Amino acid sequence: xxxxxxxxxxxxxxxxxxxxxxxxxxxxxxxxxxxxxxxxxxxxxxxxxxxxxxxxxxxxxxxxxxxxxxxxxxxxxxxxxxxxxxxxxxxxxxxxxxxxxxxxxxxxxxxxxxxxxxxxxxxxxxxxxxxxxxxxxxxxxxxxxxxxxxxxxxxxxxxxxxxxxxxxxxxxxxxxxxxxxxxxxxxxxxxxxxxxxxxxxxxxxxxxxxxxxxxxxxxxxxxxxxxxxxxxxxxxxxxxxxxxxxxxxxxxxxxxxxxxxxxxxxxxxxxxxxxxxxxxxxxxxxxxxxxxxxxxxxxxxxxxxxxxxxxxxxxxxxxxxxxxxxxxxxxxxxxxxxxxxxxxxxxxxxxxxxxxxxxxxxxxxxxxxxxxxxxxxxxxxxxxxxxxxxxxxxxxxxxxxxxxxxxxxxxxxxxxxxxxxxxxxxxxxxxxxxxxxxxxxxxxxxxxxxxxxxxxxxxxxxxxxxxxxxxxxxxxxxxxx
Numbered sequence: 393x394x395x396x397x398x399x400x401x402x403x404x405x406x407x408x409x410x411x412x413x414x415x416x417x418x419x420x421x422x423x424x425x426x427x428x429x430x431x432x433x434x435x436x437x438x439x440x441x442x443x444x445x446x447x448x449x450x451x452x453x454x455x456x457x458x459x460x461x462x463x464x465x466x467x468x469x470x471x472x473x474x475x476x477x478x479x480x481x482x483x484x485x486x487x488x489x490x491x492x493x494x495x496x497x498x499x500x501x502x503x504x505x506x507x508x509x510x511x512x513x514x515x516x517x518x519x520x521x522x523x524x525x526x527x528x529x530x531x532x533x534x535x536x537x538x539x540x541x542x543x544x545x546x547x548x549x550x551x552x553x554x555x556x557x558x559x560x561x562x563x564x565x566x567x568x569x570x571x572x573x574x575x576x577x578x579x580x581x582x583x584x585x586x587x588x589x590x591x592x593x594x595x596x597x598x599x600x601x602x603x604x605x606x607x608x609x610x611x612x613x614x615x616x617x618x619x620x621x622x623x624x625x626x627x628x629x630x631x632x633x634x635x636x637x638x639x640x641x642x643x644x645x646x647x648x649x650x651x652x653x654x655x656x657x658x659x660x661x662x663x664x665x666x667x668x669x670x671x672x673x674x675x676x677x678x679x680x681x682x683x684x685x686x687x688x689x690x691x692x693x694x695x696x697x698x699x700x701x702x703x704x705x706x707x708x709x710x711x712x713x714x715x716x717x718x719x720x721x722x723x724x725x726x727x728x729x730x731x732x733x734x735x736x737x738x739x740x741x742x743x744x745x746x747x748x749x750x751x752x753x754x755x756x757x758x759x760x761x762x763x764x765x766x767x768x769x770x771x772x773x774x775x776x777x778x779x780x781x782x783x784x785x786x787x788x789x790x791x792x793x794x795x796x797x798x799x800x801x802x803x804x805x806x807x808x809x810x811x812x813x814x815x816x817x818x819x820x821x822x823x824x825x826x827x828x829x830x831x832x833x834x835x836x837x838x839x840x841x842x843x844x845x846x847x848x849x850x851x852x853x854x855x856x857x858x859x860x861x862x863x864x865x866x867x868x869x870x871x872x873x
Contacts, residue, residue, distance in 0.1 A: 397828045408554055410529040414826040418558045424551035426511040427477065430504050437466030440496035444480045449490020449519065450498075469497045470504055475515040477505040477522065484545035485535040487528065491519035503547055513555070517563035520570055521555065521824045525817055530554070556825060565834035566823055572837050577816045584805045584812075591805075592708065595798045600748045602787045603740070606779060616777055620752035624777035634772025636736035641700070641768055642723035643689045650676040657683050658721040660691060665699040665727060667708035668746060670718050678722060689723040694738050696730040696745065697723070700766045704751055704758075711746050713738070728771060737784040743791060744776055 400415040408420065441453040441462075448456075450472070463469075472478050473495045480488035481503050498504065507513055521527055530553050535543035558566065605611065606625050613623040616630055624630070645659060656677035663674050683690075691697070691714045699710035714721075723729050730745075732738045744750065753774050758764040779787065822828045 397830060397833060400826060400829045403826075406556065410526045411554075411556060411825055412827075414556055415558070415829075418556055418562075418826055420554050421557050422551070423505075423553045423555050426508055426513045426555060426557065427505040427551065428508050429547050429551065430476070430506050432471045432504075434466055434469050434471050434497050437469060437497065439466075439471060440494065441466065442472065442478075442492065442494055442496040442498050444478060444483070444488045444490065444498075444502070446483070446487040449523065450478045450492035450494065452494060452496070466497050468500075470500055470502060472496065472498050472502075472504045473506075475507070477515075477518060479503040479505070479545060479550065481545050482543070484531045484550070485528075485543050487523060489522055489531075491515045491522075503545070503550065505550075512560060513557055514560065514563045514567060516567040517558075517824070518555075520567070520820055524824050525821045526825050558826065562831060565831045568837060569830040569834040570820060570823060572834075573819055574816065577812050581809050581812055584809050588707075588802055588805050591798050591802050595795045595802075596708075596748060598794050598798075599743050599746070599791055602791050603744050603747060604749065604777065606783060607786060607790055616775075618775050621749060621775065621777060625779070628777040628779050630775060631778055632772065633774040633776060636732060636734050636778070637741070637772070638731045638733055639768050639772060640689070640723065640729045640731075642725040642727045642729070643686060644725040645678055645722070647676075649678065651679060653677060653679075656680045659724045660697060660718075660721045660727055661724045662699045662701050662710075662726050665697055665710045665712055667705070667710060668712055670697070670712045670714065672718075683720070683722070686722050689729075691719055691721050691723060691729065693719060694731075696732075696738065696742050698728045698730060698745070698766070698771070700726050700728055702764050703766050704754060704764070709746050709751060709754075711742065713742050726765075728766075728768065730771075735778065735781050735784075737781060737788060739788040740779075740784040743788065745774075749776070750774060 402416040403413040404416045406412060406414045406420055411420075414420070442450055443453045443456050445451050445456055472492045474493050476492050478490065478492050478498055479502060480499070481501055482488075507515065507518070522531075531545060532543075534549040534553055535545045536549070537543040557563075604621065604624060605613075606628075608625075612626045614626040616622060616624045618630070642660070650659070652675075654677075657680050658672065659676050659678055660670075661676070664671050678686075693714055693716050695714040697712055697714060703710050730741065732741050754764075754766070754770075757766075757770060778784075823830055
């Protein structure tokens with residue numbers, strides 16, 4: 393994709409640490425020289441609600457995994473139009489900004505900016521620049537506050553930020569090239585996601601058969617008395633999960649006490665719980681000195697954790713087993729910790745709760761609910777068919793062997809997706825800051841039809857909302873009353 397791309401022939405020092413050298417004919421301008429703040433309010437609050445996604449920029453709220461409550465009325469809230477730059481002032485440092493393609497209502501806490509007449513900047517180029525990884529440094533240092541979770545970017549601070557501005561024809565070439573590159577990368581990601589989905593279905597079929605029928609194909613069956621469970625081996629016991637576990641929900645740690653000091657203890661949030669794995673790419677911590685005060689909420693290897701907000705996402709159920717690499721860590725609210733007791737094998741429990749039966753149990757609970765939330769009582773009320781302890785262990789061992797190659801293939805595909813996303817991030821950074829000259833490459837590109845291709849990474853939404861505070865894509869929740 394970058395074959396044949398070369399640096400510009402003549403460069404100059406931008407005198408900005410995050411920008412470095414830029415093409416000699418490019419200019420650096422203050423944002424206030426090309427943008428102006430606008431503040432237009434809705435009279436009736438009837439326009440479409442918009443929000444800012446860290447992954448997708450400004451999007452209709454109905455397409456985003458936003459858990460924040462809706463106001464009774466949006467009259468008096470801010471409006472934006474296509475081409476306006478919208479910034480969540482409290483999450484600018486977390487990529488909570490973008491140029492809107494929609495007309496609608498945004499939070500009164502957002503900043504809305506519009507290009508000045510004859511500003512010499514294209515909205516599409518501006519979108520790529522302000523969301524690029526180099527410009528992220530500028531947003532971080534200009535966002536002020538005592539706690540990182542409360543850093544705020546004021547209008548004045550942003551409008552004093554430097555923007556690198558190429559000539560208009562080069563901005564158009566940059567946008568054209570990046571659109572083409574992004575389209576190809578998304579197609580490659582979509583193909584790998586399709587493969588992952590097929591592999592997950594194959595894995596789930598193996599697990600479902602094993603945890604509902606056992607390993608003996610000729611076993612005698614009996615009605616379970618549970619509609620979504622069906623017939624089960626006659627010697628298995630029908631029981632409720634609550635009899636077999638100790639369930640603890642997390643402590644409501646206050647966000648103004650969060651730290652980002654590496655030596656402090658990690659907090660296990662909903663954003664960290666994905667299907668079959670824990671993700672620590674977005675982590676907050678609590679002072680290590682206070683760890684003894686929260687022993688009740690400390691996680692140990694073998695614990696099962698379950699995201700209680702939006703527990704079902706495209707990739708499956710947001711449930712994972714805590715491993716050695718995940719500790720020490722403390723449990724935050726809206727995450728459940730499950731510790732088995734009695735005759736229940738922890739690995740068997742993890743297979744059972746990550747499978748189709750638990751999803752079938754949850755489906756009617758969440759019908760008609762805009763923001764699905766699972767309560768401890770609902771978790772404990774789940775009915776299951778329980779084999780004897782030795783049979784549970786054999787099932788776990790059999791499933792581990794039979795799904796090993798599938799899990800390896802999924803891990804490999806996920807790593808390839810991660811590398812593609814990293815490549816896209818680096819490519820955008822190099823192009824919008826003038827490290828690569830794409831003018832000739834853009835001129836040779838064929839016309840392409842965007843609608844024929846995937847609009848976005850399928851699993852970005854999961855990853856954003858897995859945090860719910862932001863997993864499956866981290867939505868920056870900003871439309872609030």
